[in-house]
Amino acid sequence: MKKTLNDVNVNGKTVLVRVDFNVPIKDGIITDDNRIRAALPTINYLIENNAKIVLFSHLSRIKEEADKSKKSLQPISKKLEEILGKKVLFVNQTRGTELETSIKNLKEGEVLLFENTRFEDVKNNEVVKFESKNNEELGKYWASLGDVFVNDAFGTAHRKHASNVGIASNISESCVGFLVQKELEMLSKGIDKPEHPFVAIIGGAKVSDKIGVIDNLLKKADKIIIGGGMAFTFFKAQGHSIGKSLCEEDKIDLAKSYLDKAEGKIVLPVDSATNNEFKDSKPSFAGLDLPEDQMGLDIGPKSIDLFQSILKDAKTVAWNGPMGVFEFENFKNGTVGVCEAIANLDGAFTLIGGGDSAAAAIQLGYKDKFTHISTGGGASLEYMEGKVLPGVDIIKNK
Incomplete structure (x- = not known):
């Protein structure tokens, strides 16, 4: 059995949460927010238990530099803020000083969302696939930003990416979030037993x-x-x-x-x-x-x-x-x-x-x-x- 949120002490810890916010966006408007709402039990639990919450997700595929302007998570941060009824700090970086400082300055119960993890797949118009090929250095870097890793993105659980396998391989404490926990329980009941x-x-x-x-x-x-x-x-x-x-x-x-x-x-x-x-x-x-x-x-x-x-x-x-x-x-x-x-x-x-x-x-x-x-x-x-x-x-x- 995998560790779940209930098995981990998150009080006062910086908790890195891989969510699945890969939602449809048309003209800057989210047309279906089900995936954002599906992450709420985990996010609310972390808020209530005094964690400093760092969320991150992919959005679609990034094949060239020009894709980045259309596939930012900024509209998602606004929608999450509206749903949570609470400020969500958005950092439009996947690494760097601004991201590190913002995470360091987080207070207990605060929520930060950083930029599309797939932005790491294209650098200076070169396709490098650091995220989707599980680049070792990127996994270590992201893991260094927090104390606990929570995987609550079932939609990418079949992928070996830097934002799930890479982080979990390089952090001392990891568990599944409530969404992934429920998926595993239901699929096990329906398919295995x-x-x-x-x-x-x-x-x-x-x-x-x-x-x-x-x-x-x-x-x-x-x-x-x-x-x-x-x-x-x-x-x-x-x-x-x-x-x-x-x-x-x-x-x-x-x-x-x-x-x-x-x-x-x-x-x-x-x-x-x-x-x-x-x-x-x-x-x-x-x-x-x-x-x-x-x-x-x-x-x-x-x-x-x-x-x-x-x-x-x-x-x-x-x-x-x-x-x-x-x-x-x-x-x-x-x-x-x-x-x-x-x-x-x-x-x-x-x-x-x-x-x-x-x-x-x-x-x-x-x-x-x-x-x-x-x-x-x-x-x-x-x-x-x-x-x-x-x-x-x-x-x-x-």
């Missing part, structure tokens, strides 16, 4: 993106429902005609091997909503074999009924990936149908592994109907694959 029947739903475009998930969950789940574009690679493996649908030719043999190994655990769609091109117009419907001029863009109504009948008895459900082109109004019914079926389960533990399926559940107004919606798409996907998350692994054990 599920109550049965356990149904996993895997969607999305490509088999190659979900190989590890299918591999890992075949050992754990009672049923694995497969939807989305990746289903057509499985259909082709079964000898069906898939028209112009998405297919990974180099993964057909792998799909065959999964179907053999699964011994009936894998459940595929039985019909599709199709179109003759990739556009949002009125669908046609086909069974297991598609006409040559059609491409499958969603599961069909019979598949929705089939999947709902499998889900109705589930005690644990883990969902990762939409059932079709959810962005298209005419091809979102499969994702909506699955989402509604899970949301209306009585007494089941229901988990969404971030990404598009999380966005779908939130857009459809089902956010509060799921036991847990992960804040980290990539990190939760790797957890579902059974991989070690470097940003968590490096944290000290209890």
